[in-house]
Amino acid sequence: MRENRHQQLGLSNDDVLLMYETMLEARMIDERMWLLNRAGKIPFVISCQGQEAAQVGAAMALNKNKDYVLPYYRDMGVVLTFGMTAKDLFLSGFAKAEDPNSGGRQMPGHFGQRKNRIVTGSSPVTTQVPHAVGFGLAAKMKNEDFVAFTTFGEGSSNQGDFHEGINFASVHDLPVIFMCENNKYAISVPQEKQLRCENVSDRAIGYGIHGETVDGNDPLAVYEAISKARQRAADGKGPSLIETISYRLTPHSSDDDDSTYRDKAEVDEAKKRDAIVTFSMYLKDTGVLTDSQETEMKNKLKKRIDEATEYAEKAEYAKPETALNFVYGEE
DSSP states (O other), X not given: OOOOHXXXXXXXXXXXXXXXXXXXXXXXXXXXXXXXXXXTSSSOOOOXXXXXXXXXXXXXXXXXXXXXXXXXXXXXXXXXXXXXXXXXXXXXXTTOTTOTTTTTOSOTTOOOBGGGTBOOOOSSTTTHHHHHHHHHHXXXXXXXXXXXXXXXXXXXXXXXXXXXXXXXXXXXXXXXXXXXXXXXXXXXXXGGGTOSSSOGGGGHHHHTSEEEEEETTOHHHXXXXXXXXXXHHHTTOOOEEEEEEOOOOSOSSTTOOGGGTSOHHHHHHHHTTOHHHHHHHHHHHTTSOOHXXXXXXXXXXXXXXXXXHHHHHHSOOOOGGGTTTTTSOOO
């Protein structure tokens, strides 16, 4: 019997079952998206596979009734935790008028849903970082009790938006959590060709803030790190830079051929550390989850995903006459 780590973190058995179910739902939605893409039914997939543990572990450490999340394009686990549904995500994949992110006007991964405090992302990579800093500044100026949480890949940590945003937040002690989901590749560029320092979190030293690198395949480790970062932010101690180390199990997107820049053996080795497998093992070892419960959970999610897929596929596209809505100012 393994040590029951989740209860030491203040998480109940129900909490970690929900954590695992949300990770599993993100994986199963993603897998369905790939099938739909290969069948020619949806145009594009940019995957969360391999990063679900970091996403869900982090999002569960936040206050869904107060905090704002500014996710990057892979963050299906974050947005599911904050209230998006499988139906919402498939409506986006099929680019239908009911898509809550953009009304079918944007490609998948441009998450945004006001009612669930998910702030719309821009297409240019890393621009969500200064946006999050703006939310942090608003919290401080208005003396409101919320934290801005934003994510990005390790490639984004080389962009000007990252450095300008984190510098401003650091100077002004803003309540912002910067989480780098390091999946080892910026499209085709491996980490060793991106960074001179060992970890992205080492860059926190230059900004005088807390920096920490954790195992992104361990949702409990991420939960703990983000919980502490949120407390620091709420206590007026400024931002944190948390780096989660995982691995992107799919090509960069459905338009990418990852065999041109990494070996299949490398991907197969990474799959041995897949959090969907290892966290399931943890829950079973601690007596929280049984094989029959897991099967029931998967069947429930499959039914939900089947229904969401069917609904989204049959839903209406936006009417042509609405093409210019929200583009120009209207009286």
